Every structure is written in C-alpha cells, then in structure tokens.
Amino acid sequence: MSARIVCFGELLLRLAAPGRELLLQSPRLEVHVGGAEANVGVSLARFGHEVAMLGTVADNALGRAVLGELRRHGVDTRAVHLAAGRMGLYFLATGAGHRPSEVLYDRADSAFALAPADGYDWPALLRGAGWLHLSGVTPALGAATAAAAADAVRAAVAQGVQVSFDGNFRPKLWAAWDGDPASILRPLLDGAAIAFADHRDIDVVLGADDASADTHEQRFAIAARRAFDAFPRLQRIACTTRAQSSVDHHALGALMATRDGALHRVEPRELPGIVDRIGGGDAFAAGVLHGLASGWDDADSLRFGHAAGCLKHAVPGDFNLCDAEDVMALVRGERLDVKR
Amino acid sequence: MSARIVCFGELLLRLAAPGRELLLQSPRLEVHVGGAEANVGVSLARFGHEVAMLGTVADNALGRAVLGELRRHGVDTRAVHLAAGRMGLYFLATGAGHRPSEVLYDRADSAFALAPADGYDWPALLRGAGWLHLSGVTPALGAATAAAAADAVRAAVAQGVQVSFDGNFRPKLWAAWDGDPASILRPLLDGAAIAFADHRDIDVVLGADDASADTHEQRFAIAARRAFDAFPRLQRIACTTRAQSSVDHHALGALMATRDGALHRVEPRELPGIVDRIGGGDAFAAGVLHGLASGWDDADSLRFGHAAGCLKHAVPGDFNLCDAEDVMALVRGERLDVKR
Amino acid sequence: MSARIVCFGELLLRLAAPGRELLLQSPRLEVHVGGAEANVGVSLARFGHEVAMLGTVADNALGRAVLGELRRHGVDTRAVHLAAGRMGLYFLATGAGHRPSEVLYDRADSAFALAPADGYDWPALLRGAGWLHLSGVTPALGAATAAAAADAVRAAVAQGVQVSFDGNFRPKLWAAWDGDPASILRPLLDGAAIAFADHRDIDVVLGADDASADTHEQRFAIAARRAFDAFPRLQRIACTTRAQSSVDHHALGALMATRDGALHRVEPRELPGIVDRIGGGDAFAAGVLHGLASGWDDADSLRFGHAAGCLKHAVPGDFNLCDAEDVMALVRGERLDVKR
C-alpha cells in the first residue's frame, strides 16, 4: 500500500567543510541538498512512495541543480516554482569528539522565503495526494511562507488530505522577523493528523505547562495529552529522544503517543561513530509516515521510523538514502557484517 | 620606493565548480577570495607595498576566513569592520573553448552593501596613506556604499591622498536599485588622479560622445581627452584591450593616456591556455599602480601593468600571486622553461 | 513546438582516470553516465523536450544510480527495465597533445545486451511519441538487441513515430559475435526518417561504392544519394566532419543532405583546448533533432546541431549539459567573455 505524498518546504544547498575540518580551513566545500521537508520526501521516495515536492526555488543554475538532485532520488519536482531570487544556503562544519557541529545559515530573502503566498494553487497542488507533509521551519521564515503554510493546511483539510506536521522549532528564525510562533503554528497543528513534536514544540503553541514531570517521557506524555485535547484532528504525536555522550556518539530512542492514550516507546540504541547527524529527525519522520502510509500499526511504524532515524546517522548528507529493506534489516536485528 | 596603499571595497567568496565542470555538475566547490579592490591590494602587497584593506565583512566564520586569506597574502586587515549580516558570494563555472565562463552573483544585502556610510571614519582610515584605490563596483551596490565611496574620495582629496579609481561598470548592479551611475560616479572620477577606464566608462559619466572613431584606441584617446577636460585632478587613464579567439585564448594589450596628451601603448600579447581570467584587469591596475608608486615613468608602469595582467591569466583564483620579479621576467622576455 | 522523444539503447558507466592521467596511474576513477542514445536524450531534455529512456539496466546499485543520473537531467526513466545482471562499463583515459584518448570497454553480457527482445512491449513504449531515436551500437551488441532494435523500428513505422538512426558503426562489437551488420542494419535504415551517418555507414549496408570522389563531402553526397534511392522513407542524412591537429584541437564541420538533393554545409570551426570529446556526435544529433522537432528548416537545424556538437567538446562527461540558449549564443556568435 502506498500513497502519493506531497512535501512543502524550502530547498537548501548545504556547503560543508570536508571531513572534520572547520569552515574554510581548506578551500573546498562539499555540496549536498537538504531542507527538512525535502529530506522527508526523498526518504519516502526511496521507500517506494510517489512523492512530489512543492515550493519555490531560484530560477538559476543552483535552483535547477537542487531540483535535479531531488529527481535523482525519485521525487517529482514538476510542481516546484522557479522564481527570480536566490537559493537558501547553509554552511556546515561537522564537529567531532567534544567539538559541536556548526551550522551557519545564509537563507534570508531566498526565492522561497519571498514567494507570495497566493502564488500557490493549493487545490491543484494537493489533488490526488494522500498526505501533505510540512514543518515549522516554513512558517518561521516570514509572513509570506507563514501564510502559504496556513493556506496549504487549510486546503488539505478541506480536500481530505492528511497533514503531517513536524515542529522543528527554530527560535532564531522567528526572532529575525518578530513572527509570533504560537498564533501562526496553532492552525497548522490544528490541521495535522500527525505531529512530530516534543513537549517544547507543544509548549510553544499551548503555552508552558505547570504540571511537574521528572523525565522527558513524562513531559512528552503530558504535552501529548494537552495537544490531543486542543486539536481534535490530531491522532498521533511522535518524537525521538537523544542523549549525546560525544558529538560522534549518541543514543537515540523514540516515543509515540496516540489519541487513545497509548504510549509507544523504542528503547534508545547506541549510535557510535556517527557520520552525519543532520536530517536524523526527518529520516525518523519519513520512517513513521512510511509505516502509517503502508497501513502498519503504530508500534511497527514507530520501530521502523526509529531504525530509519538511526541509519541516517551513518549516511553522509541530509538525505537518508537507505531503502526500506535496509531499515527492516535493522529492525530485525540482522547481522552487521559486510553484505556480499 | 613604496607607499602605504589603502583599498576600499567588498570582499567576496568565490565558490567555483572544479576544473571545467558546470556549476554543481559534481558536488564540490572550490573556494577563493576576491573582490576587485582586494585583488588590487593583494597584488600590491606581493609587490612589496604596505597595503591595508578597508570595508566591512560579515562577523561570522566566512567573514573571518576572508580576512585571514588577505592577511595570508600580506594585506593589513585590522581596519576592516565586522558586522552582522552575510558575506557576498559568487558562484563560478569556468568555461572552455566556445563555452563562456558564467558568474552567478549572490551578493545582495551583504554586510558590506548594507554598512552605513557614516560608520567609516575616513580621516582616520586614510591617515598615512599615499593612495586610495576603489572601483565602480562599490557605488553600484546601493545608496549606502555609494555614499561611502563619495565620502572616501572627498576625504582623500582633502588629505592629499591620491585616488585610483577603476571604472568596472556593471549595469546589472545599478539596475538592481535604480541608482544613477552618471551622477554618482562623477565625483569619484573628479577626485581621481588615475582612472582605469575605457571609453564606455567615460561615456557613462560624461554621456555618449558623437565623435567618430574607427578603432578602440581612437575611441579611448577621445574619451581620455574628454575626461581630462572634465576632471582637472585626473592625470592618467589606462585600460587593457582584449580580443578573444576562444575562452582559453585571448590577446591582451594595454593603453595609457596622460593629461599631457601622450598615448602609451603595449601591443597585444597572445595568451593561450588561459587558466583563470578573473581578476586580470585588477592585476593590470595593480601593476600600473606599482610602477607609479615606485616612481617609474608612465611607459614602464604600463608595461609592468600589462605583464602583470598577462601573468594573472595563468594563476588560479582572483588574486595575482606573482611577485614583482616574476612580472619583470616577463617584461624582459626571459625564457619560459622550467626555473630550477 | 516540442515532441515526446523516446531513446532506446544501452546505458553505460564511464570510469575515467582523473585529468590527463593514464588509467590507474593514480588510484581514483571519476564516474559519468553515458551511452550514445542516452547522450542524445539528456541533451534533448535540456533543450526542453519531453524525453523518455527505453531499455534495461542492472537491478543493482549501479543500475539505479544510472537511472537517477538520467532523471537528474530531466529524462523520464520509468519505462526502463531493471533486470538481473551487470551494467556495461567503459574505462577511459583522456589523452592530450599527441597521445590519443583510450577507451577500454567492459560491456559484454550486460543486462541490456542479454535482455530478451520480446521483453519490450513496443506499442506501449512508443505510445504518444513523436520520435524514436536509436543507434547502430544497439544491434551490434548481439542477437537479442539486434532483434529488439528491429522490433522497435518496425513498431515505430507502424505507429507513425518518426525514427532517427545514428550509424555509430563499431566493427569490434560486430566481430565479437559474428553479427552481419549489413543485413541487420538495413531494416533500421529502411525505417528511418533521418540518419546520422557518413559514407562509411552507408557503405556498410549498401556495399562499397565504386564512384570516384576526392573529398569527404563528395563521398558523403554520393552515399546520401544511394541511401535515398535505397530507402524511400529516409528524408535526411547528416554528419559531422572532423580534422584533428592534436588530441586537444580539432576542427568540426557539419553536412546534411536531403532527399530533394540539397546539401547543407557548416564550415569547420576550430575547437582548441578540448575538454572532453566523447559524446560530440551525440550532441550534434540531438541538436539537429531539436531543430527538426521544433519545426525549423534544415539549415538552421544543422547550424544548431553543429554548434551543440562544438559546445559538447567544452563540457566534461558524456552528456552535453548546455541548454538551447547556450547553443544559440554560439550560433549567433556572441562574445566569449565571462557572463556575469
């Protein structure tokens, strides 16, 4: 079972220092394509779904190259607009040991951020889709994208397209234009069938909660309860849990709460020798959506999402390039020796 | 004989496709630092002059790396401001054969372009300088930089600092903000002791001339005459002449007109197997300034500048990294075999 | 005006020594995707046509990567079969000066070569197509592909799809399985509306001619006349002419004969500093097809094809990645300086 899934969001070029070098320590940059929603889209396309990207890129060699990269991984890019302007960029120096990775965003005033909300014909763009996936990064970019995201969700609800919303709360982006995340994110969560979010994302919209909680899991459960109460369309909230003993070694777990009160949990797995942590959350979201879109039960969907998220940490770049069989092998605990 | 020279202008990061690849044909970029005025400054520093850069860069890892690169080549960067904002970038695909090189600018709203004109304390910045070099790119970036350039030239004239102005007319930059090049460039030329400019640059300021001329040299001579008439401080105008039989093979000559009516000429030299054409004009300007700042006569200064410009075509990156002895060897026509 | 164009042929991985190194001189290989028909398809897609690839690739990471690369450049790969087996490879050492480039084929028994002819459902594959492009490489690979090529042409003629056939005669491939090129190629030429071929290709099918001719052009004209006589569907024959003063410096011209007796000619253009000569003929064919599919007249189509072929020599890899505007700039003789 598979569904046409559309992802709306900004496409970014990642310009990264090679290996574990600092930015411009040597005069080379390695280029990847990313963006929270594109990461989800590429992963779902590799899992076998029909995926289309929605949005706007610069009508220049960079924008066209980005679309080419999405097509390479099986994502339909025909609905992406090309517009005058610039591509959003981010520069990355991947850390190691106790030196954190650093991201330097250069995405202000991108063609996507400046694209007028009324340029998107949502009823047409969503036609035939089973799911719309978007994230909290898009409304954080400015008034135009905030309006576009709201329009998209409204149209999706109207057309019966299920909405998947990933919180991805980025205070710096909101601060840059004095946007009010609570009021802007609320209708997005309100339209969502599934939210990838933890208690912080929920608190942004519903306000901080005064319930006492000792553990991350308890905080998550309480926040989920509040969210289900506030947003009657919402069926599931899921998040990863992450503990970092060093930049290269994390332990990743996963949680999912459902409207019926169930709390599914995947115990943390040690992730030594991390290759690339960027996009781990998007890979998780794609994995969960794969399960749901495939009609699996919640626990299996969460397990698959968790394994997908774990595998992403071993893949260079923003995209999780593993296919569904790779993920299932990890879910099943198959042996790790060379596959010949 | 050497003089402290200050250069005011934008510093740019060049992100280039490797070899003769198209942009993002493979996922790597090679990084160089450039900018018309910095190119002149680095070359002059390598010729042995005391050179300081003036301007503003982004207060982030990119801006600091750019300053480090200037320091590496001997330019004093202590007076450059660090400010919030972004670095100007340009993407480059170097052409070949009959496929032209392509530059994709991504420099709008850079920290330099947005730096307020009153942030520069010109009397202090110019103290002790023999020369101020700037170009027509800076005022083309917007009202703030146009004002800053005017302030700089005014202060220089007041302090007896000689002004070197390189036309570098870029219509697209002016069009982007509806700036009026004629009125903005006029006071800059008016303050200049030497202008690197051809008849097109002069026509921008003085209006098109109706004198008939068959050759580039005649047009240059006429324009020079008009400029000397209009700008009493102006002593010399110099430019290169360029004929391109392919992207990799040009013929480069040079002309200099002086207020006394002399016209110096360096016959075109064939430049086969061009490595990197960017910055060729800046290398020429630096070479001429080196001669003048060293007290050479005009013909020798022009010959040195021309040879420097030729050599730049054999050096990767924006900077001419040849030293004065390298240039003199070409002026003297020394043999080309391996130097052991 | 644009037409859906389908290309049938083998997809190959090119594994090339870096720069001008010999094969495995250093332990690195640079990878490109190629194949005579795919080269034409990618170029046409970049010119704005709807292009689909037909054929078979290995159902492994290499085959999937090859399809991804075609999609990246805008070619529809959904109709390509995935089958057990291996990908065809070729190793390349690019020459220089008087050292010729060397190609080492490792394509025997590829999934494409072994794919059974009856696995292709031609009526379905050709549905909606305006053109079918294929080349003499495909039938040369073995009995299965020879049969498939014949089936494809037969179906195209039956469905009113115009056939474009590129001779690409490769004696070594035919010798490897004792295939008879004359009898196998005849029906392909017989179905073609346009053939990219010179007198040698025609002689292979029709036998050597005893007419005396002094120049390549005369031989081409005579061969074209014979072909038009033998194949009533054939409307045009076109080829490039190539003179090589060194491995890096060729002169490329072009000829087209039409059934009505016209002979169009583009005078040779010098190509100094060649970057990559592989795929030059395919780029020419794509350019001519672009003109014809766009409804241009023969002379304009030939000029465009010739310019496209010239530009390909300045692009690394098998594909001509220039777009139609780049080609038109060369046709119009625009200046070669950096495009900013």
Place this chain on the structure above:
Amino acid sequence: MSARIVCFGELLLRLAAPGRELLLQSPRLEVHVGGAEANVGVSLARFGHEVAMLGTVADNALGRAVLGELRRHGVDTRAVHLAAGRMGLYFLATGAGHRPSEVLYDRADSAFALAPADGYDWPALLRGAGWLHLSGVTPALGAATAAAAADAVRAAVAQGVQVSFDGNFRPKLWAAWDGDPASILRPLLDGAAIAFADHRDIDVVLGADDASADTHEQRFAIAARRAFDAFPRLQRIACTTRAQSSVDHHALGALMATRDGALHRVEPRELPGIVDRIGGGDAFAAGVLHGLASGWDDADSLRFGHAAGCLKHAVPGDFNLCDAEDVMALVRGERLDVKR
C-alpha cells in the same frame, strides 16, 4: 627463516565509494587491488618472504595495473598469465554505525575464471616453493578454476610443497554455476597442511555434524577433530572469532586446533574505529603462515596472526600493509602514542 610462498587465486579491482558514502552517491571511486590469495601474498611479502603470485589477469591496462600494484608491494608477478578477457571487479560501499558495508561483485566471466585449467604448468610453477596458498573462492568460480585448484594441490602434494587452504566459503558463487562444493573442496582440504576454516567450512565438506555444542569454540573444536580424522595430511586448523557491536566496532579473537589435540586461543581484542574490515581474515592467515614459515611455535604463530588481523582493520584497502615489526609491537602491547 623464510620460505618461497606461491599464492594462486583471482586478482580483483575494488572500486569503492569514498569515505562512508553510498555507491555513486558522488561521482568518484577509489581503487584498490585485492583478492583473498593476493592479500595473503602481499602481507607475507611485507613480512619479508619471497612471494610469487600465480593465476591469470586480463591482458589490458587494468590487468597490468593490478600486477604493477602487487610488484609495488614486493610480490613477484612474472608467472601470472595475461589473457584476453576482463578483470574481475567489485564495488564497495563501506558502512558505518548500523549500516553494513555492501559489496557488489562484478567478477563473472573474468579472464581468471575462464582460464583453462590445463594452461597452468604446476610442476614448473611450484618449483622451489615451500608453501602453496589458495582459498575456497577459486574453485567456487567455475569448473575451470575448480579443476585448476585441484591440479595445483595435487602437484603440490606430489612435490612436497605444503598447502595452505583458506575455506572462504561463498554460497552465492557456487550457486551461480551449480557447482558441488563438498566434492570439489574435499581434495583441496585433503592436500592441505593447514586450513583456515571454522565449523561451517568443515561442515560443507564433511556434512553437518549432530554433536551438540554451545559455543563457537566447542563447535570449532569438534569440527577440527572431524577434519583431522578425515584428512591425514592436515596438521592445523585456525580461524578468527568475531563479534560485532557496530559496523565500526568488532571484537576479534582467534583459535587454532592442532592434530595433537591442542587448542590455542587468543582472547578477543576490541577493535573500535575500524577503518577497513575487508581482508582481515587474509591478514590473519598471512600472519599465522608467517609464524609457521618462520619456525615459530603454534601459540606464537597464532598470536602474531591475530595481531596482524587486528591491525588490518586500521589499514585502508584490501592489503595489510603493516610490516612484521608493526605486528610484533601490538603482540608485545607497546604503547599506542605517536611514533616519532
């Protein structure tokens, strides 16, 4: 004490994705030379032995490059045949974390696999040798190599050359031509003085055993007993033990059983931060053979082999490039800090 050692087997080119990338994620491949028997040969040559390679490579630039690489590491390649055909290749994507490495073989119909068994003059090839090393990969490639391996062992036994046989059981290779491993491998084990094998390799030849055993070590001891009973020439059986907590972190131990009933054991050593796991078993075998050929006792030989195997995991490529002193330093437990 040192002995001339000859190794018979296929030489392969490894074409690997850089770093931890997936295959063709970026368009580059890094090339190494490998092959189970060549790996042993190179290691022994670096330990100071006189080593010659036997076998067949393609008579082309790839085959000659492979021989050059062996010579570089001190292996005599004069007896290797050059024959028409192709080189065996394998493509590798090195995994990380929980993403296993993947090998994609493209070795079918190689010049080695197709070389007729009667093309090898074994009495001449084995003249003066103290040891013949071969592995279970060679007979698995097809009837011709199976016959050649049998001939080689028969001649070795006749000439008093000691045979070292490494099981290396690869079910996929046998399945590809319906070869019967039991009957083909039996005479090879029957001729061997030492076998690198675990219980699975023994079971392939002698059939599964119904003895109950809880641990890998018990299973190994039982299988060794059965092998010594079945093959009177066999003196020693050795294997590594491997536990994998992640793709980059294994624990490696070693076992050796001798005909006299002794069981030598090296306790597992943790191998964090594995660089390249391919060839670890071959490095172990070379280390044990080094000890035996040097006249060391079994326990010391096993310890040396184990340390060699451990070190290989820190060396890129298929070959263990450490020399004997490097291995001894690990056996002695010397400090790990920078050697200056």
Place this chain on the structure above:
Amino acid sequence: MSARIVCFGELLLRLAAPGRELLLQSPRLEVHVGGAEANVGVSLARFGHEVAMLGTVADNALGRAVLGELRRHGVDTRAVHLAAGRMGLYFLATGAGHRPSEVLYDRADSAFALAPADGYDWPALLRGAGWLHLSGVTPALGAATAAAAADAVRAAVAQGVQVSFDGNFRPKLWAAWDGDPASILRPLLDGAAIAFADHRDIDVVLGADDASADTHEQRFAIAARRAFDAFPRLQRIACTTRAQSSVDHHALGALMATRDGALHRVEPRELPGIVDRIGGGDAFAAGVLHGLASGWDDADSLRFGHAAGCLKHAVPGDFNLCDAEDVMALVRGERLDVKR
C-alpha cells in the same frame, strides 16, 4: 586583559597521508603548518592575544607560505627572519585502532636549525612583550639554537618578560648531535615562570629522583617540589595526563602544581573519535597561558587549558583553531548538539 606574547621556535611543514592511509599509500599529501611554539602562538592569537612569532624560515616559497599561514591565523610574522636554506618538514601517517600514528622527521639542517644565535637581537625582539614562550625542542636542534634559546631566556629575565617553557623532551634530537640536555635546559627552566613539564622532563635536568611514588600524580608532585626548590623564579608547573585505550580514544586529564604547594587537578575526560592528536599538548599550554595572561586563577586557567587540549583532538592539523568561546562552552559543559 591581554598581553603581547612572543613565541620563539621552529616552523615546520607537515606533509600527511590523507585520512587513515599509510605514507604514500596513495600519491597525495595534505599540508599543514606546525611547530610546538607556533601551535601555542596561533591558539593564543585566536583567543584574542597579540602574538608575534620569532625565529627563522627558509627564504623560499615554502618559508613564505608558512609565514602566510601564521598571518592567516592572526600571528604577527614581521620579526621572523628569512634565510637561505631549507624548511624543516615532517611526514605523518595518522594511525587508527591499534596502529599508531607515525611521524618521519626531515628537519635536519633547516634554516632555523642553522641560524646563528647572534643573528637575533633579543632586546629588540622582546620589547613590549609580556610573555616569551619557547620549548625544549629548540635547544635540542643543535648548538646554534641552544645558544639562541639561552640568549632569549636571559634577555627576557633581564627585561622582565615572563618566560613560559614547555619541556617537550625529544631524546632522538639530542642524540643526533650529542647535546647535553641537562646543562642546556637548566638555564631555560631557571628563567621560566611557568613550565609545562612532567616528572620525566624535570628528571632530565635535575637527575632521577629516588623517592618512591605509585602514581603519575605523586611523581608529578614530587618533581614539581624539586623544581620549585631548584628554580626560584618558577611559579607553576603543569602537564596533561593521558591514557590511551586505542589510537582514536584517549582519556585526558591535567595537573598543575604551584610554588605555594597547591596541586590542581582536572579529572580525565574521555576523548573518543580523535581526529588529530598532534598539538594537543601545545593547545593545553596555550589555554593555560590564556588564563594566566587574562588574570584568572590557577584552577580556572588549568580547566581552560584542559578543555582547549581536549578540543584540539577534534581539530585537523597542528593548530587548535577553536576560539575562547568554544573552549568555555566545553568548560561549562554545554550541550554537544549541532549549533545553529
């Protein structure tokens, strides 16, 4: 609070095999600039101090490139002499797992080692400096540098410049010219206000001690006591402690003894996934000096030095390129996730 700090020592070029390759395993070398004292200087410059390098480099392209690299990182190189001769080099193969890194020095007879001691005008060179930093490598290079180091310390003491001395005992260098470390190092320690040294360094000068001590810390405390007794100017002795479970995984602690009898200790921190261990001790020294030069107390200075040393292990090259804020983040135990 900041002080002008001058560093006297040899500048070296590091030529390193890429990644974890052995030396010349592939035909490429990666270049870094290093040298114990330069490493300290660069780090201090990045912490915001005014730093000048003193010494001599070869008057050729390599020497000038090395100076350029120091300038890039903010170190003043104007006082470095250029002299005929060669640059000191070292070749590096970075190890992994249980394979140690190997350094191959090629520094004999460098321009620095041969520079006559009387070529340095110490009173002028030290003018305005708060600190002079030098190490035991310099006097170990030969009689000329030993004399220069003694002169430098003598002049510093005379001028009231505080001396920082890093033991860095290298027996091989002393052995190469039969220098007597005890007599040569004694006056250097005698002039020092702080010594980076452990009990081995102290024993070299004061002779082995017969006091019994069980732990490294006890040995350090005893040695410090002896040093304070012997050298009345000495106020502090500091060192790191290092335990190595593999080449890529160390545990690093730090100790500081002060004349008043205090012993400060930073408990070992695990350093998994080490990127580059070279320069770790120099980064520690620079960190401690930063604290002292900033007027911090001893414990805070030690903590900062320790954190700086830890971070260096995550930075490629000899220099610690982290700035003070990066180090403070580790001291404060901030979270390790991507900094956006």
Place this chain on the structure above:
Amino acid sequence: MSARIVCFGELLLRLAAPGRELLLQSPRLEVHVGGAEANVGVSLARFGHEVAMLGTVADNALGRAVLGELRRHGVDTRAVHLAAGRMGLYFLATGAGHRPSEVLYDRADSAFALAPADGYDWPALLRGAGWLHLSGVTPALGAATAAAAADAVRAAVAQGVQVSFDGNFRPKLWAAWDGDPASILRPLLDGAAIAFADHRDIDVVLGADDASADTHEQRFAIAARRAFDAFPRLQRIACTTRAQSSVDHHALGALMATRDGALHRVEPRELPGIVDRIGGGDAFAAGVLHGLASGWDDADSLRFGHAAGCLKHAVPGDFNLCDAEDVMALVRGERLDVKR
C-alpha cells in the same frame, strides 16, 4: 632484441602543487617519483627491456615507497641500497601561459648524495648488463657521487658494458660544493658510447669553442666533432631542440651526430597543450636507447626517441608511461582520435 640495462642515479620524490596552482596555494601536494636516470629506466622497462636501478635511498617509508613505485613500473630494485638519511625531494609548481614552472630542490645531504663511493661493488652490479646509463646530475651532487660515477664508468668500460651518458648540466649543483665539472665529467664522457648532450654540455668539458656558428644545429655539429676527436670510445651524440612559444606550447626536434660524420635530424613537432614537460629529455634518451638496444639504425632510433620525448609531454609525472606501441603509432603518424 633486448638488453639488460642498469641505471645509476638519485631517486627523488616530486611534491607538486595540484593543477596549475602555485606552491602551497592550496594545502595539497601530489606526489610523483623521478630522477633523471630512473626516468630513463622506467621508460625502457615499459619498452620491454630488463632494467635494474642502482643507487641508494633512505631506509624509511619514503625510500621504500620510491622503490615500490619503480617496481610497479617493472624496474628491478633489488640492488638499490637502503641507508640512513633522507630522501631527496623537489617541489614543483607547474606553470602555464607565460608563467614558467618552478622547481624548488630540497635534495642536499640525501642518503644518495652522502653514500660512500666504495659502498658500490661495481663488478657485481654491472654483471650481465649490456648498458649502463647515468647522467651529469650524479657527479654534480658532491665528491662521493662524483667518485661513484667515475668508478661505475671505469668498471663498465673494463667489463665491456656500453655506457650511456646524459649531460644534464646543472650549474647550481656544482656551485654548491665548488666541484669542477670539467675534470669530473671528462672521464665519464671518455667512457661513454653515447652521449645525450648539446654544445653547452661539450663546452663544459672541452672548453668554449671559438668556431663561429649561426644555428643551434651548426653549433651541435661542431661540438660533436670536437667530442668525437677527444673521446675515441664515443660513437653517437644526440639532443633535442626546443622552442617555446608559451609554457604550454613548445616545438620539439631532435639531432644525432655519429662518429662517421652523419647528422640525423627530426624536424620539430608542435606540442600544444603540454601536460607535463619534466622528464621530456629522459624520455627522448630512453627512446634512442631503445632503438640502439633493439639493433635499429640511427635514424630510426632517433625518430623513436623523438616521438617518445613528444609523448612524454602529454603524460603527468616524471615517467614516460607510454609503451613502445604508443610511440610507434606516433612515429607512423596514426590518427589521433579516441582509441576504442
């Protein structure tokens, strides 16, 4: 017909800036192995001769890597001594256009230069050799190598081994130790059967000649006559002629004079797009020696040598990696298109 040829000389590591960069413009170096005599030896080995290298390398990872590289190309290195000391290095920045390539030697006090002359057992080293090749670089390195070269030639003459001597006059090397080239080179020329030399090399030994000559060819003929008169064993003198219109474009001819008064000439061939000019003369010498050792006549040997020299300019690195068939294809003037 083939002969065992021994080459005596220094082995060098070339450390080169990538592409057309200046030295250390970016922090990478590409490594090749070279040395005038080794270049000849590798070329002769690839032409099918049995070649052995004689000399001394450093007993470290660099020296062993250099020997491995010679073995890779088929040269027997068993007779090369390993000795304490350093490897000779040279740094290279390859020029372009009008910017000459620059070589920076760092070869002083190498293990080869310091190896005592009496360490070579010439009668044993020359046993079975048909030719001994050496060059004027070796005696220029110092008294020890001058003595060794003299010994080698004396022993060769005594044993009937033909001596090939390449002048390779390097004034800087002689000046470094005040060696007298005339007296030291004389016995080498006296022992030679063939000299690769032009009039400058002859003048060094015989003193300047006062005969008037207008052309290089006349000067060569006169010098050859003088040499044949002075050295009765000498049979042939050969040299290339080179005109350089740019660093990348030379014209290369060749001359050979024989004792019987014949003067053979190969007209200059244009060499556009030069890849690597280093080793061109050595490739020429190897080609001539190949002809002579194969029993060809002088004119054919010279033509082959000239073609080999031309091809070298298209091969990266010091070695001419073309085989005899490649060279013959150029002699025969075969077409330059891709060889498939």
